[in-house]
Amino acid sequence: GQNIDQPTEMTATEGAIVQINCTYQTSGFNGLFWYQQHAGEAPTFLSYNVLDGLEEKGRFSSFLSRSKGYSYLLLKELQMKDSASYLCAAPGDFNKFYFGSGTKLNVKP
Amino acid sequence: EAQVTQNPRYLITVTGKKLTVTCSQNMNHEYMSWYRQDPGLGLRQIYYSMNVEVTDKGDVPEGYKVSRKEKRNFPLILESPSPNQTSLYFCASSHRGPTDTQYFGPGTRLTVL
Numbered sequence: 001g002q003n004i005d006q007p008t009e010m011t012a013t014e015g016a017i018v019q020i021n022c023t024y025q026t027s028g029f030n031g032l033f034w035y036q037q038h039a040g041e042a043p044t045f046l047s048y049n050v051l052d053g054l055e056e057k058g059r060f061s062s063f064l065s066r067s068k069g070y071s072y073l074l075l076k077e078l079q080m081k082d083s084a085s086y087l088c089a090a091p092g093d094f095n096k097f098y099f100g101s102g103t104k105l106n107v108k109p
Numbered sequence: 110e111a112q113v114t115q116n117p118r119y120l121i122t123v124t125g126k127k128l129t130v131t132c133s134q135n136m137n138h139e140y141m142s143w144y145r146q147d148p149g150l151g152l153r154q155i156y157y158s159m160n161v162e163v164t165d166k167g168d169v170p171e172g173y174k175v176s177r178k179e180k181r182n183f184p185l186i187l188e189s190p191s192p193n194q195t196s197l198y199f200c201a202s203s204h205r206g207p208t209d210t211q212y213f214g215p216g217t218r219l220t221v222l
């Protein structure tokens with residue numbers, strides 16, 4: 001199976017930078033996803049890392065270390081609209097898919 | 110417009126009354142999946158399908174059935190719903206499999222009394 005851990009909730013200030021961490025344990029590794037989910041809405045794709053290192057996409061970046069079973073999502077220049085839950089997720093064995101329980105990010109003025 | 114649709118969006122029912130939640134995608138995706146989302150537990154996979162007539166259990170399949178007779182449709186069936194199936198349900202699809210980006214439907218909020 002899969003074990004994916006991430007903090008339950010974080011608070012940050014508008015304009016700041018926040019890092020959301022995720023650790024995972026897998027029986028086989030097929031990449032690590034981040035999804036964003038606003039309250040009452042469906043998750044939407046943010047990033048997918050297969051190789052070690054940092055991938056930058058505008059204000060959002062995602063980092064992966066396969067040897068450490070660790071990833072983080074970095075959000076820069078925080079905006080109020082970034083208040084949402086951020087879901088760390090990964091494919092598992094036999095084409096299954098697993099999500100962490102999500103990190104609720106509160107952005108305050 | 111490329112999308113995943115689910116119906117109904119909201120449903121209140123009673124214990125034991127069979128129900129079906131429909132899911133349809135217009136992107137010709139092969140992989141489709143059902144998840145339930147509960148507070149503190151996140152999204153958990155119920156069933157998934159790699160293609161027509163190929164379905165497999167996810168992590169929490171008990172009490173649910175699915176079928177994949179056509180590529181675009183992947184209905185979720187609750188033969189005898191119970192209160193512990195009260196949840197928010199999402200259908201999702203991706204191009205080939207779980208290593209591709211999944212696109213989610215808008216969700217179905219189910220309450221079983």
